Amino acid sequence: xxxxxxxxxxxxxxxxxxxxxxxxxxxxxxxxxxxxxxxxxxxxxxxxxxxxxxxxxxxxxxxxxxxxxxxxxxxxxxxxxxxxxxxxxxxxxxxxxxxxxxxxxxxxxxxxxxxxxxxxxxxxxxxxxxxxxxxxxxxxxxxxxxxxxxxxxxxxxxxxxxxxxxxxxxxxxxxxxxxxxxxxxxxxxxxxxxxxxxxxxxxxxxxxxxxxxxxxxxxxxxxxxxxxxxxxxxxxxxxxxxxxxxxxxxxxxxxxxxxxxxxxxxxxxxxxxxxxxxxxxxxxxxxxxxxxxxxxxxxxxxxxxxxxxxxxxxxxxxxxxxxxxxxx
Amino acid sequence: xxxxxxxxxxxxxxxxxxxxxxxxxxxxxxxxxxxxxxxxxxxxxxxxxxxxxxxxxxxxxxxxxxxxxxxxxxxxxxxxxxxxxxxxxxxxxxxxxxxxxxxxxxxxxxxxxxxxxxxxxxxxxxxxxxxxxxxxxxxxxxxxxxxxxxxxxxxxxxxxxxxxxxxxxxxxxxxxxxxxxxxxxxxxxxxxxxxxxxxxxxxxxxxxxxxxxxxxxxxxxxxxxxxxxxxxxxxxxxxxxxxxxxxxxxxxxxxxxxxxxxxxxxxxxxxxxxxxxxxxxxxxxxxxxxxxxxxxxxxxxxxxxxxxxxxxxxxxxxxxxxxxxxxxxxxxxxxxxxxxxxxxxxxxxxxxxxxxxxxxxxxx
Numbered sequence: 001x002x003x004x005x006x007x008x009x010x011x012x013x014x015x016x017x018x019x020x021x022x023x024x025x026x027x028x029x030x031x032x033x034x035x036x037x038x039x040x041x042x043x044x045x046x047x048x049x050x051x052x053x054x055x056x057x058x059x060x061x062x063x064x065x066x067x068x069x070x071x072x073x074x075x076x077x078x079x080x081x082x083x084x085x086x087x088x089x090x091x092x093x094x095x096x097x098x099x100x101x102x103x104x105x106x107x108x109x110x111x112x113x114x115x116x117x118x119x120x121x122x123x124x125x126x127x128x129x130x131x132x133x134x135x136x137x138x139x140x141x142x143x144x145x146x147x148x149x150x151x152x153x154x155x156x157x158x159x160x161x162x163x164x165x166x167x168x169x170x171x172x173x174x175x176x177x178x179x180x181x182x183x184x185x186x187x188x189x190x191x192x193x194x195x196x197x198x199x200x201x202x203x204x205x206x207x208x209x210x211x212x213x214x215x216x217x218x219x220x221x222x223x224x225x226x227x228x229x230x231x232x233x234x235x236x237x238x239x240x241x242x243x244x245x246x247x248x249x250x251x252x253x254x255x256x257x258x259x260x261x262x263x264x265x266x267x268x269x270x271x272x273x274x275x276x277x278x279x280x281x282x283x284x285x286x287x288x289x290x291x292x293x294x295x296x297x298x299x300x301x302x303x304x305x306x307x308x309x310x311x312x313x314x315x316x317x318x319x320x321x322x323x324x325x326x327x328x
Numbered sequence: 329x330x331x332x333x334x335x336x337x338x339x340x341x342x343x344x345x346x347x348x349x350x351x352x353x354x355x356x357x358x359x360x361x362x363x364x365x366x367x368x369x370x371x372x373x374x375x376x377x378x379x380x381x382x383x384x385x386x387x388x389x390x391x392x393x394x395x396x397x398x399x400x401x402x403x404x405x406x407x408x409x410x411x412x413x414x415x416x417x418x419x420x421x422x423x424x425x426x427x428x429x430x431x432x433x434x435x436x437x438x439x440x441x442x443x444x445x446x447x448x449x450x451x452x453x454x455x456x457x458x459x460x461x462x463x464x465x466x467x468x469x470x471x472x473x474x475x476x477x478x479x480x481x482x483x484x485x486x487x488x489x490x491x492x493x494x495x496x497x498x499x500x501x502x503x504x505x506x507x508x509x510x511x512x513x514x515x516x517x518x519x520x521x522x523x524x525x526x527x528x529x530x531x532x533x534x535x536x537x538x539x540x541x542x543x544x545x546x547x548x549x550x551x552x553x554x555x556x557x558x559x560x561x562x563x564x565x566x567x568x569x570x571x572x573x574x575x576x577x578x579x580x581x582x583x584x585x586x587x588x589x590x591x592x593x594x595x596x597x598x599x600x601x602x603x604x605x606x607x608x609x610x611x612x613x614x615x616x617x618x619x620x621x622x623x624x625x626x627x628x629x630x631x632x633x634x635x636x637x638x639x640x641x642x643x644x645x646x647x648x649x650x651x652x653x654x655x656x657x658x659x660x661x662x663x664x665x666x667x668x669x670x671x672x673x674x675x676x677x678x679x680x681x682x683x684x685x686x687x688x689x690x691x692x
Contacts, residue, residue, distance in 0.1 A: 031627045031634040035404065087631060223577055223586065252456070265632025267575030267586075283459055284513065284578035309633030325631070 032308060038326040040294030044319030048082030050075040052297075054314030057304040058099035058105065065304075065312060067320055068096030074109055090123030092116040098134045103141030110135050110145060129153055136177040136243035138185065146174035152187060168192065171203075180226060188215025193228060208243025211235040219261030221269045229258025229271060236261075236271060250286040251276055262303040264310065264325055270311060272300035278313065280325075296321045366687040371655035375613040376605060377554050380545055381481045381490040382430030390426035392681035395419065397674070398446075402669035404638060419609070420446040420675060434481040438496065444533045446471040461516070461525045470533040473498040477541065488666040494543040498563070502534035504571045511576055511583045517566070535594045537569040564596040565626075574629055576595045581670055595626035603646075608653075617646040619664075640671040648679070658683040 032175025044052050051069035054316060058066045065077040073086035073094045085091050093111035100108050109116040110132025117124040130149030137143055143155040149171035152163040165171040170191035178186040185196040193204040193215050204210055212230030219227045226239040234254050235246040251257055260272035270281045277290035278300050289295055304312040313321045369383060382388055399417040401409050411417045423443045450464035462489050477496020485489060510528040515521055543561035550556060572587040599621040607613050626637040648662030660681040666674035 031636040034636050034638040036637070078448070105690075152513075221590070222575060266573075267588075283576045284511070284583065285454070285455060285462065309631050324635075 005109055010070055022070070032143065032324065037324050040296070041322040041323070042296045042319060043077065043082070048075070048084075049077075049319050050082070050084040050086070052319045053316050054320055055095070055097050055301055057302045057312050057320070058101070058315045059304065059306045060101045061105065063307060064203070065306065065320075066099045066107065067314065068099050068109065070316075074099065085118070090116075090125075091118075092123075092125040092127065097324070098132060098146075100135040100137050100143070102137055102143055108135050108143065108145075115145060133175055134177045136179060138179050139183050144177045144185065146177050146187070148173075152177065163187070165194075165195075165320050175216050176212065176218050178220075180220050181224065186218050186226065188218050188228065188230075190214045193218075205242070209246060211237050211246050215259050217261045217270065217272070219263060220268050221263045222265070227261045227269055227271075228260050231255075231257045247281065248286070249273070249279055251279060251288055259299075259301050260303045262305050264305060264311060264323065265309060268325065270303050272303045272313065274299050274316075276302065278303065291318075294321065358682075365640060367655055368554075370685055374607050374610050375650050375658075376549065376553065376607040379433075379481060380490045380547060381434055381436040381479045382428055382513045382685075383687075384416045384430050384433045385689055386428075386430040387591060387686055387688050388426075388428040390424070390428070391425075391680060391682045392422075392424040392679060394424070394677050394679045396422070396446075396675035396677040398448075398673050400666065400674040402642075402672050404671055404672055406641075406668060406670045408668075408674065414451050418448045418452055420444065420677075424681075425546075429664050434483065436479040438475070438479065438494075439499050440475040440477070441579055442472040443470070444472065453526040459520060459522045461514070461522050461524045462685075463524070465526060465528045466531060467528065468531040471502040473534050473537065473539070474501045475499075475541070479545075486524045489546070491546045492544065493595040494545060494561070496541045496543075498535075498537070498539040498541065500534070500536040500538050502536065504532045504534045504536035504569070506530045506532050506572070506574070508585045508587070509574050509583070513578065513581055513583070527576075535569060536571070537594050537620040539594065540565050540566060554608075555605045557603045559603065559606065560598075561602045562596070562598050565594045568593050580660070589627045590632070591626040592630070595623035595640075612649065613649055615647075615658060617644075617648075618667075619644040619646060640669070642672040642674070643667040644671040658684050658685070 005182045024321060031040035043049050049067060051072035053070035054067055055070055056068035060066065063079070064293050067075040067077070069075065069092055073084060073091050074096045074244040076083045081296070086094050091109065091111070092115070093113035094110040097288045098108050098110035099110065102108060106117050108121040109118065112131045114129065114133050122220055129145065129147035130266060133142065134148055145153050147153055151165065152164055154161045154163065166189055173190040174187050175190065176188040180186065187194040187196065191213060195204070206213055210228055210230060211233035214231045215228060216231055217229035220267040221227065224240070228237040228239060232255055234256060235248050236258055236277045237244045238247055249271065251273070257269050257274035259274045262270045264270065267283055269281045273279065275298065277288060277295050277298060280287045291298060295313060295315065297318025300313050300317035301316055307310060309324060311323045311325065313323065315321070366383065366385065376410065385507050399410065399412040401411055403409055421444070425441050428436055428441045446468040448466040448468065453462040454460065455462060464481055475496055475498050477494055479492050479494045481490060481492040507530040509530060511521065511526060512528070513525045516524050541561055541563035543559065545557065545559040547555055547557040568591050570589055570591050572589050574585045574587050576583045576585050599619065601617055601619045603615050603617040604614055605615040620641070620643045624639040627634050628637060643666070645665045645667050646662050648660060650658055650660040652658050653654070662679040664677040664679065665677070666676060
């Protein structure tokens with residue numbers, strides 16, 4: 001056999017190594033750092049948040065996280081820096097209860113005094129309906145707001161439509177508006193739960209299996225179940241095919257206030273509790289998350305899942321935490 | 329005599345369809361077991377003198393069994409965690425079958441298939457109000473992806489030094505989709521009744537991903553009885569792949585399951601091994617190896633979002649020997665001791681291999 005020049009062998013190795021390096025470059029793309037799993041990233045006034053008492057959270061189309069605070073307006077987080085907006089900038093009230101973005105990119109803020117709409121550094125304030133507790137942008141880009149004076153208002157085709165229950169005064173105190181995957185609109189009030197589809201409105205009360213009278217939160221899991229959280233009960237309700245089933249929160253308290261419900265992509269449902277942190281339900285058992293586990297505050301007011309899968313927890317006494325559940 | 333002839337002819341007619349097969353088997357067995365010039369190569373050649381590729385026409389069956397005790401793992405900071413202390417140590421059984429054939433004196437083809445079985449128990453957890461005992465068990469079993477490769481020995485003049493390249497592909501022959509979990513819930517009666525839940529998850533070993541491997545190996549025979557050899561391999565996936573995860577929901581006292589598809593990309597793997605070997609007797613060779621493996625660049629969308637796989641590493645020290653039991657049969661035994669790592673299990677393994685060699689199409 002003929003001997004090969006060692007320099008030729010070296011050339012072959014260099015060529016192969018170059019191909020490998022190139023193939024690695026082609027494959028590099030965005031993915032979540034595995035070391036960020038199960039790490040609680042805390043944001044509070046020390047690193048730029050407007051106020052440590054948080055009412056609500058929302059994500060806009062660009063991936064910015066908006067935080068509605070109790071006393072100091074709204075804060076926007078672009079992933080690096082916080083920008084704060086207060087009444088000095090044009091916001092109607094510094095107590096922001098709800099946030100949503102409409103189909104045109106306008107940010108809607110529900111405050112104790114009314115509605116503030118923000119776009120391109122311009123504020124439009126609407127005080128006609130009173131305070132706004134909840135805002136929803138539905139699948140068709142119509143905007144729904146739960147108000148203190150006018151029950152529920154829907155902004156559709158540039159016109160406001162009112163949903164008012166003339167037979168039940170407390171049913172007009174709507175705390176939460178939610179749209180499920182089948183595009184039904186759910187209204188949770190101090191007295192009942194309403195499911196609105198194109199044709200009908202169905203009303204559910206405690207006699208149907210809702211654990212408490214005042215509905216504070218509604219969510220949907222991967223199975224399609226609707227979850228309902230209320231005040232004054234140790235349970236939450238799971239709704240499927242017209243039947244409510246009560247599931248124990250198992251946190252040892254006879255009474256809870258379930259402030260928020262969010263589902264992650266592993267089939268878990270997360271419940272924010274106004275007094276004792278959060279609970280994770282994996283389909284069979286509840287698991288508690290408290291300050292000891294990394295939550296920045298005892299009272300969770302809101303849980304939001306962003307487009308990357310991170311869960312954001314707003315608390316009443318410790319600011320905001322960003323958390324990615326582990327792979328278990 | 330005539331009657332006997334007629335009976336034989338009848339039998340021949342009856343079994344005519346097997347005629348060719350029987351003759352082929354007879355011929356093969358004769359050629360396989362006949363001692364020839366090539367067989368004398370196998371008889372006389374010591375392990376240290378074996379070239380990096382098989383001889384032309386040499387067929388080699390390698391079977392192996394590997395038993396691993398996984399009592400430690402390495403975390404993200406290279407720190408060793410004793411799984412035995414946590415009650416989560418496990419064992420692994422691995423069965424290997426490898427077929428090698430020397431097409432030419434410098435070109436060998438290889439087919440390699442492994443079957444692995446491992447059960448992993450996680451720490452039992454207690455939850456209260458009501459009292460729960462939560463157990464986790466993960467069952468990993470199945471075939472790995474089939475490997476088909478070649479070894480090409482470079483035509484160097486020196487007998488002391490040899491160099492070979494070994495490209496190959498992993499063929500996604502086996503499914504990576506796990507069976508549904510087998511969770512169960514039961515009430516344990518006692519003074520304080522406990523609800524016991526066992527989360528029993530099934531996993532497959534195959535990645536069902538086509539991947540390419542390139543490698544190089546070399547040997548330097550420093551003296552008549554002493555050699556230093558090295559291997560370097562790098563593999564990477566050709567494309568993304570898809571599998572499923574199962575989520576569960578407790579419905580009364582039974583679990584119902586739902587599978588969710590997700591995409592993933594397997595890691596790129598770089599491994600190398602350096603071996604010092606000493607030919608103590610013509611039929612007995614002892615060796616000491618250092619092995620290192622590094623995995624990176626993969627990701628998974630198992631959470632619905634793309635999460636990178638943690639970069640992992642493992643270093644092993646391997647001590648072993650090979651006995652040439654006959655001209656055809658070689659027996660080897662190794663012990664692998666974990667030295668260090670990162671985001672990786674640290675298995676202590678005992679490996680037993682049997683290699684059967686012959687020239688089925690002997691022309692010498």
